[in-house]
Amino acid sequence: MKLAEETTETIKHDILDKAFLRFGRYGFGKTTMAEIAKDCDMSAGNLYRYFENKKEIAAGCAQRCMQQKLELVREIIRDTSLTPDKKLQRFAMDVLEYMHQQFSSEPALMELVDFVSRERWDIVIHYMEQEKSLLTEILSEGNRSGQFNVSNVLETAKWIQASLIKFIAPRYMDAFSLEELQKEAKGVTALLTAGLKK
Amino acid sequence: MKLAEETTETIKHDILDKAFLRFGRYGFGKTTMAEIAKDCDMSAGNLYRYFENKKEIAAGCAQRCMQQKLELVREIIRDTSLTPDKKLQRFAMDVLEYMHQQFSSEPALMELVDFVSRERWDIVIHYMEQEKSLLTEILSEGNRSGQFNVSNVLETAKWIQASLIKFIAPRYMDAFSLEELQKEAKGVTALLTAGLKK
DNA sequence: ATAATAAATATTTAATAATATATTCATTAT
């Protein structure tokens, strides 16, 4: 990567950082390009050298947020001290805690969710595909170690993803308490892993 | 029940019928009290003898819709030809089909969902409690017949409910196709019942 | 040549007025 490219990426990164903070605190609508620009010590016009428009900045924030969720999962997969069934449980618990944390500390973030749901569902689909792929890794590991007996790893991953949606998706984060959701997540994963075992 | 009371109930019932049709086709916002009244062959003012206001009519519609979902489940429970695990699967499949049917034929209905989510979450909680209670019945039956081995029936019912939320709640009905959701529902219930068995 | 700015323009949002609708109530019919 050339120096110019690198600084461009760094600046983009900084813009998303600053924008995400504002979107979280004041919401998408109440955040102005001028404000984001000032946070980044540049003019509003200059933002357009890095992002096509305000919605693309919001999309970038959402994508990064989802990438962070995925990174959380990759860390769990890497952790060799965890058995596959523990990895599945940690998947639900860690993602849930991350999501609930985000939405309880920054309720205005729900505006970003609404935007993505309405206008950038493609981002959600892409995230879900990647997440599903990570789930297949956990299942395959379980198959190899003999702990699981899953014939169709890809399909099963989709089912697990569907059954954990309450703890992964933003929709119910503000409707239920973290404690309540955590108890449920633990129960659901226990039930699921029981069904996966030999 | 006295005759007067009975006709009052009949009229209320008719109002909800007519209102629900309009909410479904034109949405809550675009439906006027005058229109509902005309559908019922009465004046707008007279509606207030039966419902406190427009929101109460909407709440009544939502409640009735949820009661119908519950009735669906009660039918499944009554069906003696089904084993408990089949009942669980039918629970997911029948409710999913009912919901998807509703929201694909009447997309404006989502407005009613938004209203209930925002202002009458208590109705949702009440529905979920009843639904959970019906799930415990299925689990208990499974325990009695020896097909299931569930130690805490009430907690487990909550977990099953949480894991099937994608197929029961309205939120994702317009984001995924019925076929896709049906495949997933089948997979999830299969996974869950495997975990419940002795 | 690249990066940034700041002024110009297009678009969106906010404020207001105008209209439509929800709700109440005095009156009439059953």
Place this chain on the structure above:
DNA sequence: ATAATGAATATATTATTAAATATTTATTAT
């Protein structure tokens, strides 16, 4: 006495305008 109406009033929607903000572009600096 109960049920229903339709006019009166309060509330909420919609249309219109004014103001703010997003986006583009001509210009300047590096």
